[in-house]
Amino acid sequence: MNRATNWNTRYHTPTNIPPPCQVLSDYTYLLPTIGTALDLACGLGANALLLARFGLETYAWDYAETALERLKAFAQAQTVQIHTQVRDVVVSPPPPTMFDVIVVCHFLDRSLVPALIHALKPNGLLFYQTFTRTCVSDQGPKNPDFRLADNELLQMFADLQIVVYREEGKIGDTTQGFRNEALLVARKV
Numbered sequence: 001m002n003r004a005t006n007w008n009t010r011y012h013t014p015t016n017i018p019p020p021c022q023v024l025s026d027y028t029y030l031l032p033t034i035g036t037a038l039d040l041a042c043g044l045g046a047n048a049l050l051l052a053r054f055g056l057e058t059y060a061w062d063y064a065e066t067a068l069e070r071l072k073a074f075a076q077a078q079t080v081q082i083h084t085q086v087r088d089v090v091v092s093p094p095p096p097t098m099f100d101v102i103v104v105c106h107f108l109d110r111s112l113v114p115a116l117i118h119a120l121k122p123n124g125l126l127f128y129q130t131f132t133r134t135c136v137s138d139q140g141p142k143n144p145d146f147r148l149a150d151n152e153l154l155q156m157f158a159d160l161q162i163v164v165y166r167e168e169g170k171i172g173d174t175t176q177g178f179r180n181e182a183l184l185v186a187r188k189v
């Protein structure tokens, strides 16, 4: 079974639309009011739906066709338009200078970093959130390669202006706060 087939199988099970990721729901107010947005490796596309409802021309790419079929139905029900595309984003990364906003949530392929930076228009914003190796629960991928090292998002996107960064590791009362993940909003200057 290849990886896309694996994801397609998972998305066959009906679920409601998941909530948008925290980096987007907490910092929606940073979004531009017009422009183009990409939800990369979108899955069921909760982030794409938020971006489209916000009024951005929204693209949602994933190699799992089943997820995109379901996203299309969610978008129709919410009367928003989303340009969905079945696309392997590693084989076909986003082209240069196409997006004002790129959202990546729970997806990590380090080879894509230069393409993500190039794909942003000047002043474009990257919203990124994914799992960290330092964690207090077993949520997320088991393979450490698919999890971030401490401060890794900051290093990956050091060429951008960091607007927001949050990573709380195991500091203090781990029953509170934002754990198991890191989030970043960064701007191309």
Ligand SMILES: C[S@@+](CC[C@H](N)C(=O)[O-])C[C@H]1O[C@@H](n2cnc3c(N)ncnc32)[C@H](O)[C@@H]1O
Residues within 6 Å of the ligand: 004, 007, 018, 021, 040, 041, 042, 043, 044, 045, 046, 061, 062, 063, 064, 067, 087, 088, 089, 090, 091, 104, 105, 106, 107
């Ligand atoms: C953990 S899910 C996250 C989905 C969504 N971003 C979210 O936060 O709900 C990871 C997604 O990445 C997609 N994916 C993995 N590798 C991909 C690739 N090379 N090209 C396109 N999509 C990919 C999977 O199909 C899956 O939908």
